[in-house]
Amino acid sequence: MVGKLIEHKLVSSKKSKQMADKARLMWQLHYPNEPFDFNTGRTGFGHLLETQDHNLWNRSRIASGDLLTIARCHQHFFYQVSLPHYMQTDHLKEAEQRYKQFVHLKRIQHQHRQWYDHGKMDFARFVANQSSGDNNSMQETDNSVGESLLSYLPFDIELCWRAHLFHPRTYARDMSCLFGKLLHHPCQPRRFSMLSSLDDVMSAVQLPDGTEDRVYSFPRIDKLWVTCFPDQPLDKSGCLARGISTRNRLERLSSVDVYRIATKYAQVSLKSVVAQLHPTPDKFAIKIQHAGKLQGDHDSINGSRQVAKLNSPGCIWNAVDPGKSIARFTAISGVQDELTIQLIDKRGWFCPSNSLLGLATVSLRKAIENFRETVPVDYELSSAFERRVACALPRLHRVVFAVLYDNRC
Numbered sequence: 001m002v003g004k005l006i007e008h009k010l011v012s013s014k015k016s017k018q019m020a021d022k023a024r025l026m027w028q029l030h031y032p033n034e035p036f037d038f039n040t041g042r043t044g045f046g047h048l049l050e051t052q053d054h055n056l057w058n059r060s061r062i063a064s065g066d067l068l069t070i071a072r073c074h075q076h077f078f079y080q081v082s083l084p085h086y087m088q089t090d091h092l093k094e095a096e097q098r099y100k101q102f103v104h105l106k107r108i109q110h111q112h113r114q115w116y117d118h119g120k121m122d123f124a125r126f127v128a129n130q131s132s133g134d135n136n137s138m139q140e141t142d143n144s145v146g147e148s149l150l151s152y153l154p155f156d157i158e159l160c161w162r163a164h165l166f167h168p169r170t171y172a173r174d175m176s177c178l179f180g181k182l183l184h185h186p187c188q189p190r191r192f193s194m195l196s197s198l199d200d201v202m203s204a205v206q207l208p209d210g211t212e213d214r215v216y217s218f219p220r221i222d223k224l225w226v227t228c229f230p231d232q233p234l235d236k237s238g239c240l241a242r243g244i245s246t247r248n249r250l251e252r253l254s255s256v257d258v259y260r261i262a263t264k265y266a267q268v269s270l271k272s273v274v275a276q277l278h279p280t281p282d283k284f285a286i287k288i289q290h291a292g293k294l295q296g297d298h299d300s301i302n303g304s305r306q307v308a309k310l311n312s313p314g315c316i317w318n319a320v321d322p323g324k325s326i327a328r329f330t331a332i333s334g335v336q337d338e339l340t341i342q343l344i345d346k347r348g349w350f351c352p353s354n355s356l357l358g359l360a361t362v363s364l365r366k367a368i369e370n371f372r373e374t375v376p377v378d379y380e381l382s383s384a385f386e387r388r389v390a391c392a393l394p395r396l397h398r399v400v401f402a403v404l405y406d407n408r409c
Contacts, residue, residue: 008166077162079245080155085238091156098236099160102153103178105224110179153196153221154239161185161196198222264333266368269325270308275315275343283346284357286310290329291336304340305329312346337365360384 011019027036085091153161164171165185175183186196198220219227225234253261275286288308307327310317319325331337343358362382 005168007169076244077155077158080241081159083238083242086156086159091238095156095160095239098154098232099157099164101225101229101232102157102161102221103183105221105228106183107178108224108228109221151198152241153198154234154236155241156236156239158196263335264368264371266331266333266364266371268329268331268364270327271325272316272318273308273310273326274317275310277315277343280315281312281345281347281357284312285344285346285354287342287344288327289340289342290331291338291340307339331364331368333365333368337368338363 024036027034152158162185164174172182175181222234225232270288273286273288277284286309287306288310289304290307291304307329310326317326339362341360341362342356343360345355345357
């Protein structure tokens with residue numbers, strides 16, 4: 001196309017931006033009516049994709065130059081390696097080592113082919129017999145890993161192979177030193193992907209055996225791997241297929257379904273509190289805590305803040321001003337949707353002598369989830385105290401809240 005090999009070059013992000021800007025100027029000079037930046041919403045692109053999707057997976061092989069088909073096949077591969085552990089240095093170093101082991105096994109197959117082509121029957125027969133002798137030892141591996149899992153190379157090895165191919169001069173030099181020629185990368189379309197088949201590297205050897213010729217199959221890469229690297233499984237966890245991407249395959253959710261599964265935020269205003277205690281302590285206090293932040297606050301202690309402290313006498317507390325509230329805070333369904341209420345005995349002379357009489361928890365999740373509109377709603381909550389210490393109070397009943405929710409999701 002251009003008369004020479006275009007070598008890939010790694011550059012910094014700053015240098016890459018400079019090169020892209022330079023290419024954009026050249027593009028606009030030669031193709032002023034064609035945009036440089038790719039736009040997926042461009043007219044005709046969607047129809048082109050639909051046409052390709054209809055015939056893409058029925059083809060036995062990919063025609064040379066069909067770049068769109070090849071690009072669509074590679075989408076599956078990128079989906080497989082777009083996982084967090086593929087960004088970890090240790091995982092990539094181990095993948096590099098596994099790729100070198102894979103190339104070593106490919107070289108063994110290449111040497112076997114050379115020995116057979118040059119009439120070295122004894123070597124070929126030895127390898128074939130060795131392969132048949134290892135079938136029993138490999139039986140456990142064959143049963144534990146399905147054939148479908150090892151029909152193609154694991155994705156960590158495939159990633160390193162493609163990264164090696166990304167630098168054509170380096171790849172040609174390395175493979176020429178090892179094999180005397182370029183090592184073919186046998187990508188084939190299969191199940192929305194283009195992967196390297198393990199069956200592609202298996203060769204058959206026909207050897208004379210008495211009066212009949214017998215055909216011996218040289219073991220595949222997965223068989224050789226078990227023989228040469230028994231302590232390192234080829235089917236490494238995290239390197240096999242995780243299925244097909246669900247992008248553009250899920251049904252569109254209705255607004256009702258989206259609201260049902262969404263995390264909801266609610267502004268909670270505590271209007272009144274009624275403590276039903278029998279008998280009622282002479283001096284007590286009720287502390288109300290919320291696992292979150294008060295409105296306007298940016299500090300929290302251990303993820304919990306005291307939103308109100310109500311002291312005796314009396315068992316009913318209301319806001320001083322009808323337009324105000326005892327406390328106001330934000331509740332998040334499934335995250336910060338609980339209130340903790342402590343009943344404190346204050347009959348001692350000093351604060352250290354105060355004791356915890358009971359503890360209760362009020363969940364706001366059900367109330368928040370049940371709202372269907374983002375409007376203020378009056379709601380009443382109650383919870384029974386759980387006695388924590390032995391005291392003179394024979395029974396501790398419940399505390400009742402009248403709250404006002406303004407739901408926002």
